[in-house]
Every structure is written in C-alpha cells, then in structure tokens.
Amino acid sequence: MARRSSSSQEVLLGLLTVEPMSGYDLGQSIRTSIGFFWNESYGQIYPNLKQLAAAGLVTAKTEKQKGKPDRQVYSITPSGRAHLEEWLAVEPQPEVPRNELLLKLFFGAQAGPETVTGYVERMAQRERGYLEKFRQIERELLSQMRRYPDAPYWRMAARFGQLEVEAHLRWAEETLKALRKMEAGRQRSAIGKEKRHAGK
Amino acid sequence: MARRSSSSQEVLLGLLTVEPMSGYDLGQSIRTSIGFFWNESYGQIYPNLKQLAAAGLVTAKTEKQKGKPDRQVYSITPSGRAHLEEWLAVEPQPEVPRNELLLKLFFGAQAGPETVTGYVERMAQRERGYLEKFRQIERELLSQMRRYPDAPYWRMAARFGQLEVEAHLRWAEETLKALRKMEAGRQRSAIGKEKRHAGK
DNA sequence: AAATGCATGTAACGCGTTACATGATTTT
DNA sequence: AAAATCATGTAACGCGTTACATGCATTT
Incomplete structure (x- = not known):
C-alpha cells in the first residue's frame, strides 16, 4: 500500500461504524453531518471505497432496488476497525489555514x-x-x-x-x-x- | 495565460504593494504577518514569481550582497496593480473546511x-x-x-x-x-x- | 563540529475538484 | 418540458507540499 497522508479513507471508515452505507449515502452524511468541518467530493469517495474494499477494510454488497439503480452498500470489517483505531491514535496535525x-x-x-x-x-x-x-x-x-x-x-x-x-x-x-x-x-x-x- | 483558480500569485502581488521584496522575504512576510490565515511554501513562491515576471506583473532586479548569495528583488508594476485590483473585486469564496x-x-x-x-x-x-x-x-x-x-x-x-x-x-x-x-x-x-x- | 539562517530554485508525487458519462424516476 | 434526485463511476487537470540540490556565513 502506498503512503497516504490524508484522512479521506478514514472518514469513510468512521462513518461506516455508525451503519453500513453506499457511496452516495456517505456523500450525503458528510455534507449534512460533518460538512462544517470536513468535506469530500464523490470524485474522492468512490475511488477510495474501491481501495478500501481491495484492502479488505470494507466489504461491498449489491442491493437491488425497484426503479432506482443498484446500490453498493459497504460495511466496515474488523480489520477496518483496527485501521480506524490506529489512525485515531495518531496526533491530529493543525491544518494550514487559507481564508x-x-x-x-x-x-x-x-x-x-x-x-x-x-x-x-x-x-x-x-x-x-x-x-x-x-x-x-x-x-x-x-x-x-x-x-x-x-x-x-x-x-x-x-x-x-x-x-x-x-x-x-x-x-x-x-x-x-x-x-x-x-x-x-x-x-x-x-x-x-x-x-x-x-x-x- | 492558463485559467487560474488559486490566489497564490495575488498574495505575492499584494505584499509587493507594501514594499519590494525577494522571494525569501515574501516567505518570511507570509509566515509572520498573514500566516494565521494564509500560507505559501517556497515551492509555490519561486515558480509563481517567475510566472508573474513573465506576465509583466512584477519586475526583478538582482541585488549583490557581501558574503551572502545574490537576492532577486521584485517590484510590482502598474499592470500588476491592475491585476490585483481586478482580483480584489471578485467575491471571495468560502473555503472548504478540513479540521x-x-x-x-x-x-x-x-x-x-x-x-x-x-x-x-x-x-x-x-x-x-x-x-x-x-x-x-x-x-x-x-x-x-x-x-x-x-x-x-x-x-x-x-x-x-x-x-x-x-x-x-x-x-x-x-x-x-x-x-x-x-x-x-x-x-x-x-x-x-x-x-x-x-x-x- | 554541527546546526541554523540566508537565498534560490526544480522535480516528483499525491491530493482533490471539476467535468463528463449514463439513465431512470419524481417533482415542478 | 425541464429540472432535480438517485446512483455510480472515470479522466483530466491544477494545486501544493516535500524533498532535494547548492553553498557561504554565523552561531552554538
């Protein structure tokens, strides 16, 4: 796995501890519940979910719906929880401001x-x-x-x-x-x- | 000129309205005076100064110093001021937060x-x-x-x-x-x- | 002797947004 | 009829940091 510095994957893992969700749901959750201090675009969410699944930190399950397109519902795995806890134990860095x-x-x-x-x-x-x-x-x-x-x-x-x-x-x-x-x-x-x- | 969305060049122009400065000086000024709400690394400052000079928005003058290496001192030009004023007239966008x-x-x-x-x-x-x-x-x-x-x-x-x-x-x-x-x-x-x- | 400051620059790399593509349903 | 919502994804591009390179002078 490549060295990653950002928290884009961890925020997805964190939200998936609350309940299993699709990429679209995650986007909504971010906007409405943590949007005032954190933000992710779908251009980040979807590729990162794929990477998380490839690494075994989440699992995907296809849900069929009438009328609407299929949903990929993601759940966090035990190793996903372990990764999240590791990340939580790292001191957060003060962000560089740009106002x-x-x-x-x-x-x-x-x-x-x-x-x-x-x-x-x-x-x-x-x-x-x-x-x-x-x-x-x-x-x-x-x-x-x-x-x-x-x-x-x-x-x-x-x-x-x-x-x-x-x-x-x-x-x-x-x-x-x-x-x-x-x-x-x-x-x-x-x-x-x-x-x-x-x-x- | 390519479409630019960031304000990295304009902050340099703005500081040069106060007084002519070298890239190094600009880095210091940013850190000490506007560092709490804006930040630029040298990896941004030097290339952007070159671009500004190529566009005629600043002029460079080499100053020799005893002992220390030469300084490139930049001054803002009238068209630089015009560009800065144009930029100032554009409504600032609320930044996307990441805490x-x-x-x-x-x-x-x-x-x-x-x-x-x-x-x-x-x-x-x-x-x-x-x-x-x-x-x-x-x-x-x-x-x-x-x-x-x-x-x-x-x-x-x-x-x-x-x-x-x-x-x-x-x-x-x-x-x-x-x-x-x-x-x-x-x-x-x-x-x-x-x-x-x-x-x- | 080592570290810090002055001074300028380049290259590589990752991050993140935006635009694009697709297509059905529901609301205005 | 048009716009918005649901839903997933990719590609291009620009932004920005970090690391690297160089080298002299001063401070610890």
Whole structure:
C-alpha cells in the first residue's frame, strides 16, 4: 500500500461504524453531518471505497432496488476497525489555514472599504444561516442521545462550530462598524475635493 | 495565460504593494504577518514569481550582497496593480473546511476519551501561544498606524484571528470538562467490572 | 563540529475538484 | 418540458507540499 497522508479513507471508515452505507449515502452524511468541518467530493469517495474494499477494510454488497439503480452498500470489517483505531491514535496535525476573505480584507486598502464591506456583509449572512443549522443539530442530538452512544462526541464537535460562528458574527459586526466609519471619512474628503474643484 | 483558480500569485502581488521584496522575504512576510490565515511554501513562491515576471506583473532586479548569495528583488508594476485590483473585486469564496482534530473527536467513541483529551489539551496549548502573538501584533500595529496607511485593514484581519482563538479556548475548556467527566464515568464502570470479576 | 539562517530554485508525487458519462424516476 | 434526485463511476487537470540540490556565513 502506498503512503497516504490524508484522512479521506478514514472518514469513510468512521462513518461506516455508525451503519453500513453506499457511496452516495456517505456523500450525503458528510455534507449534512460533518460538512462544517470536513468535506469530500464523490470524485474522492468512490475511488477510495474501491481501495478500501481491495484492502479488505470494507466489504461491498449489491442491493437491488425497484426503479432506482443498484446500490453498493459497504460495511466496515474488523480489520477496518483496527485501521480506524490506529489512525485515531495518531496526533491530529493543525491544518494550514487559507481564508480568502481575510486575504482580500488584508489588502482592502487597494480596493477601498466599499468593496470589502459587501464581502463581510454576505459572510455574516452565511454565518447566521449556519447558526440556525447548529441550533437544529443541537436539538436533534439531544433527542437521540441514547440511540447513538457516540452522540456526546458529536455534540462536542458541533459545539465547536457553534462557538466559532458566534465569534465570526461578533467580528463581522465590529468590522462593519469600522468599515462604515472609513467609508464616511472617505466621502467627507471626496466632498472636500469636489468643493475645492468647484471653487477653482 | 492558463485559467487560474488559486490566489497564490495575488498574495505575492499584494505584499509587493507594501514594499519590494525577494522571494525569501515574501516567505518570511507570509509566515509572520498573514500566516494565521494564509500560507505559501517556497515551492509555490519561486515558480509563481517567475510566472508573474513573465506576465509583466512584477519586475526583478538582482541585488549583490557581501558574503551572502545574490537576492532577486521584485517590484510590482502598474499592470500588476491592475491585476490585483481586478482580483480584489471578485467575491471571495468560502473555503472548504478540513479540521482533523474535530474529525478525530467526532469518532472519539472508537478511541475512548483518554486519547482525544490529549489532543484537545495540546490544541489549547497552541491556541494560548497564538493569543500571545495576537496581543503582540495588536501592539505593533497600533504603534505603526501612521507609517502604513493599510494598517487599519491589517488590524481587522488580526482581530478575526484574536476572536477565533478566544472562541477556541472557551471551547477547549468546556470540552475538556466534559471529556474528564466521561473518563471518570468509565473508570467507575471499569472498577465495577473488576469487582464483579473478583467476586466471581 | 554541527546546526541554523540566508537565498534560490526544480522535480516528483499525491491530493482533490471539476467535468463528463449514463439513465431512470419524481417533482415542478 | 425541464429540472432535480438517485446512483455510480472515470479522466483530466491544477494545486501544493516535500524533498532535494547548492553553498557561504554565523552561531552554538
């Protein structure tokens, strides 16, 4: 097996400990339940499932459906669980950050406050949407606490997202105030220039 | 010119609006000033500078130094500034998140609370270090407000990092409490099992 | 004597997204 | 009639890290 550095296969194994699923299901699960801190495209999921099956970490079973196309349902094997536990025992590395909004804000002087104000406003809008989602997740998790023994861990992860979103919103409010002050200042000086020109 | 989706070249142009720099300088600047929200390796910086020079967006000038090897000092050109402004006018896309710590925490039930506790503790330690750095950056920026007209924008970006770090630390404290409770619970039930075994 | 910093660059490799292909059913 | 959903997969391409190469000066 080639040296692998990413966690794309392990996230599939992890989700398959909850219940057997198809590649399509896994894509849905990722998007809806861990999407706020992890993401996989189908271009990753399907080939990785094949590799996992070839390595004996999962097994596939074809399920026929009326009307809809066949499903390949994958289950984790004992050696798959062993692999997952090994991976879990490795210290997670801090990720390298890349925040394009902050990058454009950092160079905001080259564009003027009007441009970046819009970016921050729409970012805040998005974050407010996330806040709603987290509240919903919180309710669902609380009601399913005893159905899933892993739920306490899921809550901790969701709580991280919640606190981050709240911090983002506080930042956005503060930053919009500052940007609007700058805009006002620029308008005043622009009017000043106009008057000076008109008076010429 | 080929279609480019990433911002690796634009970050170089942006930093060169502050002052002319060598590839090495740019690497240092990135690490020390925007490193908390953006990152570039030398394997990206040097080839991208060449491409920028070939496209006429920067110019290179060889500077000789005593003892040390020659430096290629790059300056942004007017068309470089135009390109930067165009890029700044494009709405920044929200990045796809990948947080390995949260991923391992999410699957924490497969490893047990002891394992993930260590991960969160060391994460909190790192974050406390960042907090110190942000306080230092804040001091430096305040003292250099009139030397650099872009400083207000830099402060906004730094403030984002500050608020995020504070949120992370609050989360870590909360989560460590919950994990330690779970550990205690598991110990009690492990002792219970032991006693039952001993009594057999 | 060894390690670190200055300084520039290239090559290999893996990761990940996007686009494409196919085709039926259900909803708008 | 068109779009969205279910469902699986492949291929191309760009991005980005890591390792490697070189070599002098300074610090430990």
